[in-house]
Amino acid sequence: MLIEIGHFAMILALALAVAQAFFGLAGAYLKRERWLSVAASAVAGQFVFLALGTGALVHAFVVNDFSVKYVAEHSNSALPLFYRIAALWGAHEGSLLLWICVLSLWTVAVALHSEHLPRTYAARVLGVLGVVSTGFLLFLLTTSSPFERLLPAAVDGADLNPLLQDFAMAIHPPILYAGYVGMSVSFAFACAAMLEGRTDYAWARWQRPWTVAAWAFLSCGIALGSWWAYYELGWGGWWFWDPVENASFMPWLMGTALIHSLAVTDKRGLFKSWTLLLSVGVFSLSLLGTFLVRSGVLVSVHSFAADPARGIFILSFLVLMIGGALALYAWRAPALGSTVGFEMVSRESFLLFNNILLVVATFVVLGGTLAPMISDTLGLGTLSVGPPYFNPSFLVPMLPLVMLVSVGIHARWRRGALAESQRRIFGSLAAALLLGLAVTYGVYGSHSILTPVGAVVGLWIILSSLIEPAARLWRRLSLPAGQIGMTIAHIGLGCFVLGVTFVKSNTIETDVAVARGESKQVGDYVFRYEGGENIEGPNFDGFRGHVTVTQNGRVVERLNPEKRHYLVQGTVMTTAAIGARWNRDLLAALGEDVGNDAWSLRLQYRPMIRFVWLGAAIMAIGGITTLFDRRYRLAPAAATAAVAGAAAGGDAPVQP
């Protein structure tokens, strides 16, 4: 009964989403004060009914109601409670529901924090979000309802895919979606600005914190996914250029471009139309990602379903949304010319290069991701594009980008001449060179020219990010949250570059067959297989091996990799054992019993891999920090005044 009430609540939520879209957009267009309030109420109502619908489904998972088809297919009574709840988004229908819930949460947050926005503008934002929500609710209810009953009810569920029975995987989708879906808030702000026909750039300041927040969630979500793939898939890879990874990485790349171009628009009023175009682009990539992942056109772990009806629905929705937004852009952008200029060597031009390089990188990834599908559709043969394409091609725009960061940080708005910053630039470069070469050749050894380059660039970014805030503190000047956040995020980028450099060039991995008591040298470490025993878990049985790792005769890690056999689905899963320190991981994974009392083992040494995820986490923390900047808390009148002042004033600092 409860599940039918839940289903009904979802239909009401759809009706309210339509109302939100209509009264928001039409109310703002016709300037009907009453209608604007209706849009805000619809947001609240939609949230309540979505919570009701989702709650009904969660309840079905908690009480093991296997008369619900979705529950029967993706849960099991032996599954621990935490994973029964997480099983909600373990497959297509539920993850779509999660998407809609996250969108509703974002919309509620926008509605609550819109008192400083002009009334019609805020209503238009809610209206555009209502359109997005309507599309997704329609999709859920017509093609992929998780509320279907199963008659007769199953005795027990088919269990959750064992790969997904994991803490990081349980929280990865909500966080990733918070980022993904958050980009539709950014999109809604941009659309509202275009619908209003605003020629000023106050909207950039309103859009900026939402975009940065979404970007921070996206960074966290991608890092969590990578971490999960690393330890859960069992073979120690952390990035595969899998289409599904790319689907979330492309909005991140273009989103990074967007937050930088928003900075220029907010502070200087430049790049207005470019910023709007990027907002549309990031949202399109989020939708495209959904299309790629959910339509089943991809061969990948994540594509839960292969249902052409779903693909066609998303594709039409994609065309409508993007087509509509681009038409709106074509109509409004010509009025958005800028009158102010900037010099060749100014912060604006560095950020322009940042944007171009990031967009090129996005297209490099997009091309590689779509090529197999296009080739297959046109009958040009079935091909696959893997790391041998992505790694070098991605480096082409990224290498100049990370090199320009350290110089660009010191450039001033508007003005040319880096002369005054020369000491800082060359000083930090010299220190980075010294330190980077020492670490490369003294500690790790280099196998390619990219090792020292990466080490130096990573350190250079960290050092040069610290100079300006340190100087301000030294002179007892205030340090706005925006600048602290930017510094933190750039330090995160530096850590990431260092991590990727060393893990890419100094990893040692080897597959061996070893009998009990045999050992194998991996770099400085000796892995010794000590045998193992059979094990039994709550919903699996299997084998646990014991591997002792010594360095210079001293035991540094005892690893217990497992091979699990999940009883309900009959799947075999490798659970790798990882000995992690801040500067290196040692990994052992069991292959199979190869006879003669021997097992095949995969052994790996990965230096600095923690810096990859640490870097992403630091970037996200930096993004969140900027949200506390005072500039976002200005009353509308003050914001407009500040913007007007910046447009008129020359060198006047825009920092409020």
Add this chain to the structure above:
Amino acid sequence: MTPRQRRMTLVAVIVAGVAIAGALALRAFRENVMFYFDPTKVAAGQVKQGQRFRLGGMVVKGSVQRRPGTLDVQFVVTDFAHTVPVHYANVLPDLFREGAGVVALGRLDAHGTFMADEVLAKHDEKYMPPEVARSLKAGQAAAAARNEEAAH
């Protein structure tokens, strides 16, 4: 430089940069894209000498042979019309199974054995990669047609 010249220089630099990046990406793409062949296409000699490619099909039941105590493993991949022997010397994935679909990456050696450097068997045991499913269907049809001919 006048502002106009400056802007033009900037645009020229950007266009040149993007063009270079595009050209490099295209080159990397052409050199590293991997084609998929099934055993029928391999038997027809569609694979260029020394070309690295993806081989897909089903692992023939009872064909997996391991040299005891080592990583060396041999198995036969079929699309029901033709077969290709495969050699592999690394840890096999969890879902690798006789009678299940498989995709292997590698090259053919002089004797026609596929020397795999990577073996992929993803998803669950019911899943078949779409290209493999297509190959198996075509192969099955070809084999059926051949049997019919032999019967006549």
